[in-house]
Amino acid sequence: MSRSLPWAPVALIVLLLVLWQGAFLLAGPDALAAPLQTIAYLAQQLTTPEFQQHIAATGTAFLIALLIAIAGGLLIGLMLGLSRTATEVAEPLLLAGNSIPKIALYPIVLLLFGIGLSAKVAFGALHGIIPVAIFTMSACRNIAPVLLKSAAVMRLSRADRIRSILLPAALPDIVTGVRMGFSLTLIGTVLGEMFGSQSGLGYLLMTAIGLQNTQVIMAVTLLLVAFAATVSTALLAYERRLRSRY
Amino acid sequence: METPHVRMRGVTRVYPTETGSLHALGPVDLDLRKGEFFAVVGPSGCGKSTLLEMIAALAPPSEGAVEFEGKPIGASVPDGVGVVFQENACFPWLNVADNITFGLRRQPLAKDEIARRLDYALTLMGLTDFAAAYPAQLSGGMRQRVCIARTLVTQPRLILLDEPFGALDQQTRLLMGDELLNLWRATGATVLLITHALDEAAMLADRVAVMSSRPGRIIEIIETGWPRDRDSRIVSDPAFGAVTGRLWTLLRDQSLNALGPAH
Numbered sequence: 226m227s228r229s230l231p232w233a234p235v236a237l238i239v240l241l242l243v244l245w246q247g248a249f250l251l252a253g254p255d256a257l258a259a260p261l262q263t264i265a266y267l268a269q270q271l272t273t274p275e276f277q278q279h280i281a282a283t284g285t286a287f288l289i290a291l292l293i294a295i296a297g298g299l300l301i302g303l304m305l306g307l308s309r310t311a312t313e314v315a316e317p318l319l320l321a322g323n324s325i326p327k328i329a330l331y332p333i334v335l336l337l338f339g340i341g342l343s344a345k346v347a348f349g350a351l352h353g354i355i356p357v358a359i360f361t362m363s364a365c366r367n368i369a370p371v372l373l374k375s376a377a378v379m380r381l382s383r384a385d386r387i388r389s390i391l392l393p394a395a396l397p398d399i400v401t402g403v404r405m406g407f408s409l410t411l412i413g414t415v416l417g418e419m420f421g422s423q424s425g426l427g428y429l430l431m432t433a434i435g436l437q438n439t440q441v442i443m444a445v446t447l448l449l450v451a452f453a454a455t456v457s458t459a460l461l462a463y464e465r466r467l468r469s470r471y
Numbered sequence: 472m473e474t475p476h477v478r479m480r481g482v483t484r485v486y487p488t489e490t491g492s493l494h495a496l497g498p499v500d501l502d503l504r505k506g507e508f509f510a511v512v513g514p515s516g517c518g519k520s521t522l523l524e525m526i527a528a529l530a531p532p533s534e535g536a537v538e539f540e541g542k543p544i545g546a547s548v549p550d551g552v553g554v555v556f557q558e559n560a561c562f563p564w565l566n567v568a569d570n571i572t573f574g575l576r577r578q579p580l581a582k583d584e585i586a587r588r589l590d591y592a593l594t595l596m597g598l599t600d601f602a603a604a605y606p607a608q609l610s611g612g613m614r615q616r617v618c619i620a621r622t623l624v625t626q627p628r629l630i631l632l633d634e635p636f637g638a639l640d641q642q643t644r645l646l647m648g649d650e651l652l653n654l655w656r657a658t659g660a661t662v663l664l665i666t667h668a669l670d671e672a673a674m675l676a677d678r679v680a681v682m683s684s685r686p687g688r689i690i691e692i693i694e695t696g697w698p699r700d701r702d703s704r705i706v707s708d709p710a711f712g713a714v715t716g717r718l719w720t721l722l723r724d725q726s727l728n729a730l731g732p733a734h
Contacts, residue, residue: 371558374529378554379574379625380547389573393564470607471563 234458258443267444280448282424286342287414290349294406298354299399302361303387306395312366319362323355327413335421345417345425352413353406360402364395397467404460411453474541475502476629476661477526482535483686484521494686496521498535501680501689503629503663508655510664510672512718513682514729519665522687523631526663527554539629553627553660557634560618561606568593568602571620578625592620595654612643616650623654630655632664636671644668645703648675652702669722673714674705681721684728691721 242260249259258266270276305311305319331348338344368391376390392399418427426445433441483497496518503509513519524530525537528548537544539552548554561570571592575585593599596616606614615635622630632651636644648671655662666672672679679693695714697705705711 369558371556371560372562374554374556375560375562377529378527378548378552379577380550381577385577390562393562396564470605 254439256439258440263440263443263447266440267447270444276429279424279426279429282342282422282428283414283418283426286345286418286425287349287411289342290346290414291353291407291410293346293350294353294410295357295403297350298357298402298406299361301354301358302399302402303365303391305358306362306365307387307391309366312362316359316362319355319359323359327352328416331417331420334417340421340423344421345414345427348417349410349414352416353410356405356409357399357402360398360405361395364398364402365391367398368394397464397471400460400464400467404457404464407456407460408453411449415449473505475538476505476540477501477503477663478536478538478541479522479525480536482522482525482532482537484518484525484530485533496685496687497532499687499689503661506659506661507677508652508662508664508675510666510676510679511682512666512669512672512679512722513687514684514722514726515667516685516729517682517687517725518685519682519687520633523554523633523663523665526629527552527631529554551628552631553622553625553629554631554633555615555618555622555635557637559606559611559614559638561609561614561621563606566603566605567598567609567617570606570617571598571624573621574625588624588626592624595623595657596620596650612639612647615639615647619651619654623658626658627660629661629663630658632662634666635664637667644671645674645706649703651675656699669715669718670706670711673711673718674701674703679714679718681718682725684725690725693717693721 245257245260249257271280305315327348330351334344334347334351338347372390372394373386376386381389415425415427415430418425419431422428426449430442430445433445479499479501481497482499482501484495486493486495499522501522511519511522521530525532526539526544528544528546531546539549542549562573565573568589572585572589575588589602590599593602596619598613598616598620601609601613606617609617615638619635635651636647639647651662651664652675664672664675673695676695677697679695680689681691681693682688683690693714696710
């Protein structure tokens with residue numbers, strides 16, 4: 226699809242900018258900042274050490290949280306996916322866990338970890354780990370039985386079967402889970418910064434809200450949106466390329 | 472008398488169900504001679520695939536004994552047995568060459584030996600130009616050739632085929648049948664073919680076992696009497712019609728049973 230319409234993403238971005246400009250003209254400068262002005266402000270902010278420190282704080286927390294979410298989700302998903310009984314018991318729990326508004330758990334996270342990096346990481350990972358686990362588990366369950374039979378016929382050891390058959394067979398679904406986990410971990414990390422932190426983009430957003438600093442709010446939001454959209458699109462493209470083979 | 476290559480005695484398969492148990496297969500006694508091409512036909516659900524899975528140690532028999540080369544079959548597939556399934560068993564994340572050598576790379580073999588066997592299998596199965604292609608880029612028939620090649624390179628002494636051409640069109644099946652005969656002659660392996668296609672069994676096999684509807688038992692074994700260098704052109708031989716006719720006569724009532732009492 227993206228191959229037949231190479232200009233489509235560009236057109237979409239232009240359309241969004243036009244809508245943004247329209248909203249700015251309607252709502253006025255007190256509520257919104259104009260697109261070009263925001264882009265210019267963000268570009269300028271990116272060069273200041275203070276802003277860079279906030280990005281580094283969020284980036285560090287996010288990366289650690291994402292690693293935990295992916296590693297933990299894979300581990301949980303594999304362990305549950307390898308046993309039918311475990312899947313049947315765990316699936317409703319995981320789905321229920323997924324539908325809990327995590328923000329309700331935030332006071333407990335803060336009590337456990339205190340204000341700072343570990344709370345942000347915990348909150349980010351808490352958001353991301355469940356989708357990775359769910360997608361990994363269902364990918365293991367849905368693997369074509371003939372592939373497992375082939376592995377048995379080739380007398381693969383259990384470890385080799387997981388490494389050389391199960392994981393590669395499940396890869397497209399795992400990538401889907403990681404894509405979901407990526408977005409949710411980012412949400413969780415920034416949320417964590419908004420309510421229990423003294424650094425990072427979430428903290429910056431929260432203080433800007435308090436000061437009604439539209440420019441900062443818009444610039445930070447733009448940065449987060451651009452980052453999330455870019456990585457998400459890249460993961461989606463990778464996933465589509467994988468799926469065309471499966 | 473020579474020890475049979477595969478020997479089954481009193482083999483049954485009973486599945487536990489919610490209401491009790493389902494007697495799916497047997498008792499079956501069966502001897503496969505070393506190097507023969509043996510086919511099993513039977514109505515749907517008669518347990519012919521289960522029969523194959525028991526020899527491949529993929530399903531344990533409920534009762535009875537299965538032996539390969541004089542040794543009882545345990546919990547894992549005996550060395551020297553290769554299996555080709557009906558479904559596409561190619562690994563989609565590997566290209567054709569890596570699919571074919573998947574099992575070999577797990578054996579203590581020298582690199583050039585692996586390369587030699589790969590070349591041989593690619594040539595024999597007409598896949599040389601597709602070594603770098605991925606399974607998704609191939610037709611169903613080509614994918615099945617990859618699976619056959621993957622089995623072939625392990626140099627099995629017994630090749631088990633579970634309706635390998637079931638998903639292919641009729642012309643492709645006849646041609647794949649020829650390739651299978653070539654392969655059988657080239658390797659000297661014993662071949663057990665499970666199929667629902669009477670003409671396929673009649674054309675390919677030295678002997679054809681006809682199974683009853685569930686619980687599947689072997690009701691008769693027919694010798695086709697074909698020469699070893701046969702091919703698919705045998706379908707125009709009047710004797711071929713006689714063999715398929717005989718198979719259908721034996722199978723008709725069984726298939727009616729399997730279809731249900733309304734008939």
